[in-house]
Amino acid sequence: MLNYTKYQKILGRTIEPALKRIARGFPVLLLTGMRQIGKSWLMEQLAGTGRRYVSLDDLRARALAKRDPERFIAENPPPCVYDEAQYAPELFTYIKIYADKQKKDGLFWLTGSQKYRLMQGIQESLAGRLAILNMLGLSYREKIARPFGGKPFLPARSLTRKNPLCAPLTPAELYKFIWQGSFPKLVTNKNTDRKVFYDSYIQSYIERDVKDFYNIESAINFYNFLVAAAARTGQLLNYNDLARDVHIDNRTAKLWLSVLERSGIVRLLYPYSSNLTSRVVKTPKLYFLDTGLAAYLCAWDSPDSLRNGAQSGAILETYVFAEILKSYWHNGDSPNIYFYRDQDQKEIDFVLEKNRTLYPIEVKKTAAPDSRDVRHFRTLERFKKNIGTGAVLCLYGQTIALPRQDALSVPVWEI
CATH class of the missing domain: 3.40.50.300 (P-loop containing nucleotide triphosphate hydrolases)
Structure with missing residues (x-):
């Protein structure tokens, strides 16, 4: 606790x-x-x-x-x-x-x-x-009062030799952090009413940052758009579906999504590609940068309902993405981060690139990672670049090397 x-x-x-x-x-x-x-x-x-x-x-x-x-x-x-x-x-x-x-x-x-x-x-x-x-909200390190000493996350064998950041979390404890979100007021003051906080936050955001500056007349329509976007966190972005669900046109959907990006509410992640291949899907993925806000907008009213619900995998991936960003941005750095997906349905959740080396990362809601979780990592060889140590970010309690693979199993709370 x-x-x-x-x-x-x-x-x-x-x-x-x-x-x-x-x-x-x-x-x-x-x-x-x-x-x-x-x-x-x-x-x-x-x-x-x-x-x-x-x-x-x-x-x-x-x-x-x-x-x-x-x-x-x-x-x-x-x-x-x-x-x-x-x-x-x-x-x-x-x-x-x-x-x-x-x-x-x-x-x-x-x-x-x-x-x-x-x-x-x-x-x-x-x-x-x-x-x-x-700057983003509180990282997990900051939440447990160990903000300094961490480096930008990059899979490496040395991670297996480091002392763990904290005792292993149970899935229930992890999803409580995810559901709570990263706003300092919700973390540091246990008396803050979560519903009142998010209600006030959304109302203030729409009234102060959206309606006036962007001349958006209908606060209700924009709120509905915000909810629809939250329901798609961690997923490929389909403007047609998003626009249809909110009863707006594609042009408006793209404009409103750019408003969310400029406000720091969401970030789009683009696929890794090069001129060496034309098979990579170009559609970006959408991520909310605060999982608590996304969970609130989607009406997950408890950590257990979020953990056991249909969005549990996507929200875990969203959490990991935000934590990776924090590990870079809060150290004054900027990650070259992408995802991979091709027309053969081979997917890798995240690809970090550093010094012409690609580091593949998968996010799994499992405490028992195995070689199937990294089966697509070698697909990156088609880009004719070095392939670094990969990682499966999961719920297993410690960082270990996966057998017969140049990959690690890393607890998501150790990012």
Whole structure:
């Protein structure tokens, strides 16, 4: 069981060292990610007493930043944090002017939960002066209060020699973490009502980030679209089916899905391919980046109902995908991650590429992995690249080498 009291006392975010390191090499740093994942809290903690912190959620601060950005910077000079910077893109030109004049690194730290709105202004004004870090909700390591020391996940034989991150989880315990999701408020405060939290989150997201900025008139239609997308997490994306279920056209479905991507709610994963083969299916897969939100939208009202339901395999794959992303993004890195599926129905859930080596990964809801789970790994040889150690991410309690295969069985909680 998660010790909430202990966790609240030593709460840390894996991204902290990477943020500090990268900020030393750029005048402007942008930390972006979906709402309520802890960006503001982290920036306040890291700012300490030597860096100003200003939130543009404050309407007076926002009004000044939009009306007179030069004066706003003069009244809130670097080193500083401007939280929710998407509300005042007028600042970006003046941030550029200030940074070019001072010629120092670490001047401005920005956060934002609307990446598209941010990038519209930043790409023109701050190109070459800006480092961008993506942040997700709490990883499993962060949930159990061991945020530091982990590296970006990559299957390797050395994993069998490492001390396990924690005691093995039962399927019920694992699915409780998956069902709970990764929003800090739900993890650190056991008194937070989960239903009220997600109801409020969705309403705020649609009203503040969707209707106003994207001119989407029907909140109900967009909510229905959100539910339909959640029901497809971990699956190949079919725009026709998605549009038909919500009674919208394909163009609108693609537009609304791009809204979810820009908000950090979902991410599309594309198939691995090269010019050496024309048999790879080009359709992407859809993943929600918070499994708790996906489970709530799909009305799985308990961890057991989720674990025993029709979506249990897809939600486990979704969880693994998000944890792999966290292991990279929160260490200041970015994964080259894909999936594989061909017209012969040979599939590999994930393919990581590093240094022209392909690392195949399968996700299985099993505690007894065997050679059948890796039978398609050698299919990647058609790409004429090195094939690295593969992995079956599953519910077996420790990392072991699979017999007669260059592959490992790795517990999903050890990512």
